[in-house]
Amino acid sequence: MQAISDAELNWRDYEIHSRREIAALMRQLFEKKQLIRLAIKGEAHSCLTSLLHVATDTGTIVLDRSVSREQNERILAAGKARCETSLDNIRIFFTVEGISETTFDGSTALRATFPASLVRLQRREFYRMTTPVTHPVLATIPLPAGQGESEDHALLPLADISCGGIALLDNMGLLGTTIGQTFDNCVIGLPDIGPVTGSLQIRYALDVPLLNNKTNRRLGMQFIDMPHASLSAVQRYITRLERERNARLAGLA
Incomplete structure (x- = not known):
């Protein structure tokens, strides 16, 4: 049985652009409290976060902050970040932009716009x-x-x-x-x-x-x-x- 290497992947086969599908996936990530690995381009370090709120009417999400103040400052300065998570054992990648500081439930958090697209990378051989x-x-x-x-x-x-x-x-x-x-x-x-x-x-x-x-x-x-x-x-x-x-x-x- 053949395996598919990263070099052979055609990422466009896994890419989603539909705003409705993206909104539905954001809601599922929120409802299942999935951890999200967030990283700034060019940095080796990342932080774990999760969705605190999903607003489909405005196309925005609220993310928990990093525990590191310095890392939060770099995220805000960059204004965008790469995210990796999983849903039903399927890897999901997307980029959020327009990151700004906001307040949610009395605590400081990160606000961002919906990703323009995301990649759902289904590679488990026995997922049916x-x-x-x-x-x-x-x-x-x-x-x-x-x-x-x-x-x-x-x-x-x-x-x-x-x-x-x-x-x-x-x-x-x-x-x-x-x-x-x-x-x-x-x-x-x-x-x-x-x-x-x-x-x-x-x-x-x-x-x-x-x-x-x-x-x-x-x-x-x-x-x-x-x-x-x-x-x-x-x-x-x-x-x-x-x-x-x-x-x-x-x-x-």
Whole structure:
């Protein structure tokens, strides 16, 4: 399974410019009290802060101060700072500008404007996004000679997807349950992204019981030697699913 190095990353694939999405993410960071590492460009040292307030109507945030008075003075003098944090184990980077001193709940704090853009860097191989049920994502899996009764391929819906692989629903048992079996030239049709092709290897098989006394067979499939272009397409699709989920949670869709 291939890993993506920092040198191979196309940061634009992870960048968000939508003000509504940025506002929704700022609210989530505030509600979950996520720590934020704040640093001034050119300085090696950083400080930990958190969001004290998010004002979506004015597009401003209030950040806790550094414990160092000298560092606060440098932050105010710079007027902007780089921030790094995480949300649901996804790294987030952004730059805040227009930093000024303000008062919040009787204490001195830092006020700044919403970032113009931010980067959500989803790189955990096993972080999985559930795929739509109403319009399922389909995978075409070529079958070895003699494995399919009448077809030379299986067309199966995905249950979820990650940068490390997918979970398939194989209720007809077309692929078997042999751990380690690899299927080459598989094609996954990603909506609005396009088809991606690669090899899939069975890593687990699980029969999930249903209320009607039947079972759903779920197969965990790992990507094997997936081309970088295909991994980038998978990442773009995951990012799109996350944006749609965040929009629903924020009441924007």
